[in-house]
Amino acid sequence: MLFKIFIALILVLISLTSVRLGDKWPEGYQVYFAIYKDDLKTEKKLILREFLQEGKKYFLVINPHTLKTSIIEASEIIPPRITWQEVNLEFKNTPYIRLIDSSIKNSSNLQDAGITHVMPDQKGIDLTIDLCPSERPLDKRIFTSIIAEFEKNDHPVPLAISVSGLWMEKHQEDLNWLKKLIRENRITVEWINHSYHHKVSVNEPLKENFLLEKGTDINEEILDTERIMIKEGLIPSCMFRFPGLVSDKSLFEKVTTFGLLPIGTDAWLAKGQKVYDGSIVLIHGNGNEPLGVNDFLKLIRTEGPNVQAGDWLLFDLRKSLTNKIRR
Known part of the structure; x- marks a missing residue:
């Protein structure tokens, strides 16, 4: 678990720029839990879903402190999947959990x-x-x-x-x-x-x-x-x-x-x-x-x-x- 978190926090760099998606149905839409930070100074966030649209991979993400969700485009490095039980442990002190x-x-x-x-x-x-x-x-x-x-x-x-x-x-x-x-x-x-x-x-x-x-x-x-x-x-x-x-x-x-x-x-x-x-x-x-x-x-x-x-x-x-x- 600690190794997964380390990898997610250190290696995963995902743009937080708001994306504008096309009007196509998302493909390969699935539950996908993973931890990421856009840099080492910001709080950890949680990926809830992954999907493809027009050939690009996106994530539905939540800030567990504010409950605000957003859609971001994935980088080349994909954060490792974790279980719902691991989500509960990692974010147990946040308002979300x-x-x-x-x-x-x-x-x-x-x-x-x-x-x-x-x-x-x-x-x-x-x-x-x-x-x-x-x-x-x-x-x-x-x-x-x-x-x-x-x-x-x-x-x-x-x-x-x-x-x-x-x-x-x-x-x-x-x-x-x-x-x-x-x-x-x-x-x-x-x-x-x-x-x-x-x-x-x-x-x-x-x-x-x-x-x-x-x-x-x-x-x-x-x-x-x-x-x-x-x-x-x-x-x-x-x-x-x-x-x-x-x-x-x-x-x-x-x-x-x-x-x-x-x-x-x-x-x-x-x-x-x-x-x-x-x-x-x-x-x-x-x-x-x-x-x-x-x-x-x-x-x-x-x-x-x-x-x-x-x-x-x-x-x-x-x-x-x-x-x-x-x-």
Whole structure:
């Protein structure tokens, strides 16, 4: 293990320059854990994935202290692969691994396992917007209302979007609209993996539903969602949201071995759950759940004076999570 780390730290030189990829599907996309530093003065980072695009090799990388992910082009020297167990040992004191360890504490929950709440030092919430497969168009009211209310004090406005592969596949125009808001610096987005197909049955019990359905290929559900994100020019985050918020202990722990942090909620608005400071709020932006959207719009109107005064905020989920674990 020490020899591997030594090789990774001393010999691996990878450019940290942001890369602009083409719009092709990544090839050879796979889980690939490895340690690297771009020089001897910077902190160690973790490679999560490796892939090829247009003949060049790239890595999806995470800073384990900030949870920020990025895509970099590989150098000629490829860092040696390590196991998930070795990742846990090497980065055990970082917010990244500490958060995953914390999330596992409620991994036996059939519904809403994972991180569900943060402890902020200000009033406000972390908003997560789920985009499950849907025939309906994107509910743009969410985004236009958020920008109108928060842009004065929080520019760009931080959001977390849990997106499924099929939604991206079927809603190119809506996705392009979101990407335009990002390019215009109106919003920033943490793109949370929400599985590719988001299977659901109205007849099966929860313990045999969603990703617990027999025959589900979890590798395909996770990795193909990341692949289409990259094809669309999006950077996959290190976060995962279970479809229907449904999982069992075995599935939960399997997802974490992909290097992913499961994110739940303590305030699914369409189900009437109350919002508190530090809540990870869930609404659906796919047009299927207008009740939750209406409740959220009512909430930000109610908090309007506090929002304008900068006393009620939409937090950056990535920063909220790292702040949570450091306390």
